[in-house]
Amino acid sequence: MKRFIENYQEKEFDLIVVGGGITGATVAYEAASRGLSVALIEKSDFGSATSSATSKMIHGGLRYLATFEFKLVRESLKERRVLTNIAPNFIHPASFLVSVYKKDKVPNFAMKIAMLLYEVFSFDKNRLWDKSKKMPNHKSVSAKEIKKLIPNALTKDLVGGQMYYDCSSHSPERFTLAFIKSAVNFGASVANYSKVVEFITEENSDIVTIKGVKVIDELSGKKHDIKGKLVINCSGPWADILLDKIKTKTGNHELRRSEGIHFITKKLLDKHIFLGSTALGKHYFLSPYRNHTLIGTTDKEFIGNPDEYKVTKKAIEEMLDDVNNSFGESEKIKYKDIVYTYGGLRPLVEDQTENVYDSSRKYEITGEKKNGIEGLITVEGGKFTTSRMLAEKAIDKVLKILKLPKKKSISENSYLYACKIDNFQDFIEKKQKEYPEFQPEQIEYLAKSYGTEIDDLFSIIRENETFKEALNKDGENLAQVQFAIRNEMAVTLSDILLRRTGLGHFGHPGKKTMENVAKIAAKELKWNDEKLADEVSKMEKILQIPE
16 A cells, blocks of 8 residues: 555546544445545544444444444444454454343343344354354353352452454454555545645535545645545544534534543453443443453543543543453552553544433544535544444445436445455464464464455565564564555554554563564655654654653
């Protein structure tokens, strides 16, 4: 992949997508795969905001049953199956254990009913291309069984619970990138670090028509006018800020934003994802993650400029208190146990609920003609799981606006780029035999991250033996750094350590690893000593736990 903006020659695109998170990525892929000429522009790195601040799950939204959002649950469960099919290396069945205590707002009998309803809505869950990923049915578990499976669960007033299956997402960052690559494979032009500063407009009577966007290349400082027949705003928590660059008649539109934070600790549980409930009835989870435990998430309204958002010590301490008040029989989680923390802002379309936790995760696709603006569509809300379906509906609308012939979507029935794997378990075993010099666990991890591109990665290692050393227990290595820069548009250390690889997901990877990664990046990207030192300094600040 190459940043098209560096050689842009005033081409007019059918569609300009603003925002390179999961929504923009799926929209760009959907459009390109239906034959539209597409430009995707992202002001930072692909998937660097909300899309990388997820709970690493693809799920139906069990809690939305309580608010009777049956349509959303059904769509999510259907999309869970679709994503498992088209991205078998990224999406995998995972067991969830829901604990129920006497004090909980939802009693065990109600939870059983919810599980039955969840099964009904997921009636087609095993219509999977990969039969090795069969999803078992839910089952009730006793308090005794819960303690056996999760020894550190609180015993007092534990009445039992339910075990059911949803899916985990191996790497939301690389999953988002897979949609970007798929879009590029169908001819889309993409560029990260390209910021929209203004719309190109044409005024006629009471109508303002969008003709494209004015963009600044954040790497070179050069300005470009990107021309397009239609612009689609997929900027997530920044959607209203982008709209305010053009809205003048109806006043500013303010999007509601919800903060969600997560943190990673030492290993606290082995296999099952544990779902608990706070005293106020909000849910949290503890999830096994790469020999550690991922804990999340909050759902608290954020007021302010999304560009200034960062995880605070106060937010971490509040979540720690919530978890420790309802989990930890023999040992509580301490602040010092946290090795890494991350957070992001979720865009919400509903403003009728007092608490953002109760706000819907539905999405809206709106034109701006009612505001006297033509040539612009805005997508707001939604969640990772339903992003592909959102994109399908958005491009249906685009084709109608552009008066182009209807063309059926292929995304539901086509593998994503480098994801064409009929049976993932067989694929892993095959690669373990092909590369016997590497640990089986390393092959499995890298197969999940790279799919069929794993051969390209190992060819780099075999050409350069210094890249062979495993840098962590998952077997990540320096070949990934070169691959990220040459093939995946990585241009900063944070791109490499947090989004193309997971080398930074457990805090500072160590002085030696940081130096070696930075050295390769500097050589590939032609950094001078000052730029290299600046990148290392920025990365070390990002990896610090808030104090």
